[in-house]
Amino acid sequence: MIITDTHTHLYSEAFAEDRAEMIQRAIEANVTRFFIPAIDSxxxxxxxxxxxxxxxxxxxxxxxxxxxxxxxxxxELxxxxxxxxxxxxxxxxxIGIDLYWDKSTLEIQIEAFRHQINLAKKYQLPIVIHCRDxxxxxxxxxxxxxxxxxxxxxxxxxxxxxxxQKAISYNMKLGIGGVVTFKNGKIDQFIHQIDLKHIVLETDSPYLAPKPFRGKRNESSYIYKVLEKLSELYNISEEEVARITTENSKAIFGI
Structure with a gap:
């Protein structure tokens, strides 16, 4: 079984003391594909x-x-x-727009988002969207x-x-992580109505640890809790969820 973490900040300072061990734990748990988002220079x-x-x-x-x-x-651009x-x-x-921390930068956030979308088109690359509020x-x-x-x-x-459904209509897969395990996460109430071909797994580690690790540092090996939850919601095996979501990640990243 190959599990893909499509979004993990493995370079984070949160892993400064045990980064290699943390990555090895994930690899031993069959998480062998780590996609690393950028933040800034x-x-x-x-x-x-x-x-x-x-x-x-x-x-x-x-x-x-x-x-x-x-x-x-x-x-930076x-x-x-x-x-x-x-x-x-x-x-x-x-890339994207975040209005949770600072609404005053909305116009330049939109400009940066649009600019980077055009870079993606130029280089024929996928985009990975951050959207908060x-x-x-x-x-x-x-x-x-x-x-x-x-x-x-x-x-x-x-x-x-x-x-x-709207996100999917724009050729986007949905990155599903620890939130699907939260009591108040809400996406667990409808995610099974969306074909698994539109879903990829992620942790966003060190953030958003799934239950029962909620509130603690997240790490890529904890993706198995997301896998378990989706297996339960879709009523298929964990192996099948891992296989389909990994194939979806390959379709997006070409790797």
């Missing part, structure tokens, strides 16, 4: 080092996270462009930019059934 070296240490398992994205869209965002021009990445991500704003941009060559993953999907 302060993490680039850590990401490259991670790829160097685990080349068979680690696949890097490039992009500017919406919460890192600040006064210097144009400079230039750095993204420079890296895309000189080496391969598996996706542009994570911003479904309407993200969907507006996707509607304006939609095309056959725009596709990707709606990371950490926490919306309604209707929003799930």
């Amino acid at each position: 302060t993490y680039t070296e850590s990401m490259l080092q991670l790829e160097k240490e685990f080349p068979e398992y680690v696949f890097l994205m490039m992009g500017l996270h919406p919460t890192s869209v600040k006064d210097n965002y144009k400079e 230039r750095l993204v462009e420079d890296f895309l021009a000189k080496r391969k990445f598996c996706a542009i991500g994570e 911003a479904f309407d704003e993200v969907f507006k941009v996707l509607e304006e930019e939609k095309s056959d060559d725009l596709f990707g993953i709606f990371h950490c999907f926490t919306g309604t059934f209707e929003q799930a």
Whole structure:
């Protein structure tokens, strides 16, 4: 059984003391494909080092996270462009709009999101979307930019059934993680109504640990709790969930 974690911040400071051991735990639990989203240039070296240490398992994205869209965002976007021009990445991500922390940057967040969507089209890469308190704003941009060559993953999907269907209509898979195990997560109430071909697994570690680890540091090996929950909700084996979601990840990332 091969399990794919389509979204994990393995370079995070939260893993500074036991990163190698944590990754080894995941590999021993059959999690052997780690897709690593970018945040901003302060993490680039850590990401490259991670790829160097685990080349068979680690696949890097490039992009500017919406919460890192600040006064210097144009400079950050230039750095993204420079890296895309000189080496391969598996996706542009994570990109999008976050209105939870700062609504005042909405306009430049939209500009950065749109710019990076166009980079994805240029390099024929998927996008990985971060959306927090911003479904309407993200969907507006996707509607304006939609095309056959725009596709990707709606990371950490926490919306309604209707929003799930809308995301899928824009050629997006839904990234499902620890939230599906939460009592108040709500997506567990309808996710089984969505064909599994639209779903990929993720942890977003070190964030959003599933039950029974909620509130603690998340890690990629904990994805088995997401797998268990989806197996229960879809009433199919964990092996089948792992197989289908890994195939879905291959369709998106081409890896």
